[in-house]
Amino acid sequence: AQTVTQSQPEMSVQEAETVTLSCTYDTSESDYYLFWYKQPPSRQMILVIRQEAYKQQNATENRFSVNFQKAAKSFSLKISDSQLGDAAMYFCAYRDSGGGADGLTFGKGTHLIIQP
């Protein structure tokens, strides 16, 4: 079974600074998808960014970017110019590209605190 590990239960960053959240995963598959979701206090799950394993180029969405290292099975999220609205729980998630069991496998999350 696939597993996703987020080793940082909590991170704190000053407003306008850059922070990197770590995620590692374990899989025997060669084709899969990786996601970062944000969960603010409202408990909504909001997609931040996604990466397809067959694409070597790291995904970028405005201030959010990933460092995808397929051989190391690492998928970190970098948030640049941190804003107060970025404060939330961040979950890394994995999904096979198809066949077999479906659904997302989530890490336990990182609580991101933004210091004004």
Place this chain on the structure above:
Amino acid sequence: DGGITQSPKYLFRKEGQNVTLSCEQNLNHDAMYWYRQDPGQGLRLIYYSQIVNDFQKGDIAEGYSVSREKKESFPLTVTSAQKNPTAFYLCATQFEWRSNQPQHFGDGTRLSIL
């Protein structure tokens, strides 16, 4: 997501009672999912449905049941066999189960024991 409606927002269950959580979507997505979230934990998959009239057990299906009679609806019943049902429940949809598109989530239902 505006296209996924979960109800009720809060639900209380008495001992020995079955309760049903509703999930309705108007996104025309084929696949639907139920996740459970406990404090300090990520989401865990309870059941999923890739298409109407078909559903599969996820990682923690014991004590839960589902149906998928319509494309738009995927209700989750928490039975009395689920001994620790207190949690936050999230419903999600996906365009189709093989798609590279992400899952979209509803706003969740918080279930508590009376």
